[in-house]
Amino acid sequence: MTEPQSALLLRRQLAELNKNPVEGFSAGLIEDSDLYRWEVLIIGPPDTLYEGGVFKAHLTFPKDYPLRPPKMKFITDIWHPNVDKNGDVCISILHEPGEDKYGYEKPEERWLPIHTVETIMISVISMLADPNGDSPANVDAAKEWREDRHGAFKRKVARCVRKSQETAFE
Incomplete structure (x- = not known):
C-alpha cells in the first residue's frame, strides 16, 4: 500500500527539520508510528516576556494536509492573548482556508497549502513576541496585556516561563 500524499509531505518536512534545524523550536513525532501527531518544543523568543521558556505543544495534522491546516495546542501552561485557556493556538494561518465569515482576516492571511511546519512555527514564535490583542482567544490575558502589561x-x-523550565524535559 502506498502512503498518502499528506504522509509523504509530513515525512519530508520532518526530515528537512532534522537535517536543517530552525532556530527557536524543535519538532518530532509524538509516537514513531503516527506522522500526523507532532510534538514541538518552542524556545521563548529573546527580548520578550517569554524568553527562557521551553514550551511544549502538539500539532495534529488532518489526513488531507496540506489542503487543511493542523491544529496546535500548547501542553505547557502559557498565558497569552492568542492561546485559549485549553492551550489551543488561535492565529490566522491555522484558520481554515477561504473567506473569514466575520470579515476580520483576508483569505491570504489564513491557511494556504504552501505553509509548512516551519512557517507555522515561525508565525507562532512571532505571535509570542507580538500578541494580537484585537482578536484574542484568551480574553482575560488580552485585557491584562492591554491594561497591565508590566504588572x-x-x-x-x-x-509560566519558570514552570516550563521545570517541566521541559519530563
Missing part, C-alpha cells in the same frame, strides 16, 4: 500580565508569564 499582572508580566508576572503570570514569568510564572
Whole structure:
C-alpha cells in the first residue's frame, strides 16, 4: 500500500527539520508510528516576556494536509492573548482556508497549502513576541496585556516561563 500524499509531505518536512534545524523550536513525532501527531518544543523568543521558556505543544495534522491546516495546542501552561485557556493556538494561518465569515482576516492571511511546519512555527514564535490583542482567544490575558502589561500580565508569564523550565524535559 502506498502512503498518502499528506504522509509523504509530513515525512519530508520532518526530515528537512532534522537535517536543517530552525532556530527557536524543535519538532518530532509524538509516537514513531503516527506522522500526523507532532510534538514541538518552542524556545521563548529573546527580548520578550517569554524568553527562557521551553514550551511544549502538539500539532495534529488532518489526513488531507496540506489542503487543511493542523491544529496546535500548547501542553505547557502559557498565558497569552492568542492561546485559549485549553492551550489551543488561535492565529490566522491555522484558520481554515477561504473567506473569514466575520470579515476580520483576508483569505491570504489564513491557511494556504504552501505553509509548512516551519512557517507555522515561525508565525507562532512571532505571535509570542507580538500578541494580537484585537482578536484574542484568551480574553482575560488580552485585557491584562492591554491594561497591565508590566504588572499582572508580566508576572503570570514569568510564572509560566519558570514552570516550563521545570517541566521541559519530563
